[in-house]
Amino acid sequence: MSIEQIADKVIEKDVLVIGTEAAGGIAAIAASPSVDVLMVTKGVMGKSGVTIMAVATYSAPFADGDTPEATFRDMIIGGRFLNDQHLAEIFSREAAETVTELERYGVRWAKEKGRYLALAMPGHTYARGCYTLPIGTTGRQITRALVKEASHRNVQLLNDTFVTDILVKDGRAVGVTAIDLRSGEMLVIKAKCTILATGGGMEVYKGNCGAREATGDGYSMAYRLGLPLRDMEFVQYYPTVMIWPKRLFGQQTVTRLRYELNAQLLNFYGERFMTRYSPVHMEKSTRDIVARAIQMEVKEGRGTEHGGAYMDVSYLPRKVVDAAIARLYPGYDFGGVKMLEEGIDIREEPFEVAPGAHFFMGGIVADEWGEVGLPGLLACGEVVGGVHGANRLGGNALPEMSVFGMRAGRRAVEIARREKGFTEPEPAQVREIRDRRYAIFSRERGIRPREVREEIQQVMWDNLLALRDEGTIQNALRQIENIRCDKLPRLFLSDQTRNYNLEWLEALEAEAMLDVAEMIGRAALVRQESRGAHFRFDFPVEDNEHWLVNLIVRQEKDRMKIDRRPALLTKVGLDADDKNQRVND
């Protein structure tokens, strides 16, 4: 039987990019128009994914005295020495040129007399945080510019298209299978080179400031191919997102008040609790320290009504707040949220904040061109691990997407040009995928996909947040195992239509979410120390003697295996350490 008889539609493209936002969009733009490029997203380009949520800054070394070397050093210290130093060094060298490249695509950076304005961010020794105006729009501007630039360059786009599996033949990635969510049709997309740019997996947590789409599909696809992933135990939490009122849940821009306006954090009893966790830097400590402190307060019964802490600027004279806000957030507009119109007067009252899952430091092991060890497949952006080590500094996400998106795009052109023609995928593999991915339609009763999704999110939230110990991790792993064995095979659809069947998408995503949840849990269990974003109650100290290692997750004979690999301190060694960034500051 031929592929055409199994799939509903067969497409051939030189380069296929999975994911359309910062990493994928930039990779596609870099590859086009040199070769024929197709981008696919399970959402809608420019209106889905996490790039648009990047409200804050874009780091690049433009300040007087700043250098790529200083940037690199800060990244390694912030990453607690677990970074892939080669990737971090490339990031530091190339971040600045991506700022000007994005400007060419239409991003309007804040500038004065021809120089980029930059904000000082925690963990950076210089002010590197480039931004757009009004403040809070950096991600939005980037997504808009990419939509425009991709269309100028004739990059083709399929929205509402969920990639299910990567097709491999004779040790080479030859394309993917996908589902057109609008019709339920199965597509086979043959490609000379496929780029995974699927982003992070924040959606495995109940409280997250990612997006609905961030279910970690790319981690799972790579894992199922037997490719190694690294550092999956390190999930960064945005320390202070609004949690009340409900309609503003997840707003991140307020976090900046900590360092822009000396906002204080108070617990239920009005105590400025950071004195106990980080007496020198207080609320200006790096995000892992602040996130952990708030969680600890909640855990020990000193949290606010809705499970967080108060953020307060009302202790400042009204005149000071008004003047500062007039400059930073004219009209009290926090990235589209007009606080006063929403009935929140920060001059008068504190408001409630809590951490939210924000970024995955871990991901697929890849080199500086996105090569992952399977010919024909590249990966770039958040789906790749290593750049940020155990913790990412603020403003360092977007430049990673650009730097490595551009590189992957260029490498994809070389690969596509080397290939003479398209390789026909194995019909048996396509048949097997079709049977497996459509099996859910034959089940008439069982468990709803949304229930399972919410259960995974709750398990992760309760047990694998910023605060972990052996008991919570084991508990999470047991529940994940139970969901995988008992519930996943019983998922069913309450509606048999193939036309935008959201429950079907949720069922497909649940499988990826379980893989991601298990990777985080298993790695977190092995790492018996606290480092960067990974904190264990039972091992609260950073232990350089035993744990300067990266944990590598891999599927072997259907089982998840974790290997320890010594971290390579090729350029920046422990002697560079800055005590101010230590975990127990």
Next chain:
Amino acid sequence: MSEEDLNITIKVFRFDPSMDPKPRYDSFTIPYDEEETILGILKRIVRDHDPSLVFRESCRIGNCSLCSMKVNGKGVLACRKPMKDFGKMDLVIEPLHQDKVIRDLVCLME
């Protein structure tokens, strides 16, 4: 009557072009909660009444505009619009563009 006892009727546009000859409206009764958002209402309907209802959401904080839809004839971002903005009136929820419906409240966005 206390606010907890107040119920609101939500009429939701339903249409599956692959099966239905024409659109219809389904009604659901939901307790009034002034802080609940339109997106929250839809999730509640899916959970408690009809899991087959589909709609779009992504960022959930008013950034991406993927959850744009019409409520009582007015375009809103479902994730940011609280129930209280409509008083205690019954609500009609419809897709942003009825001529571009893929299914229910999901429209072509490009």
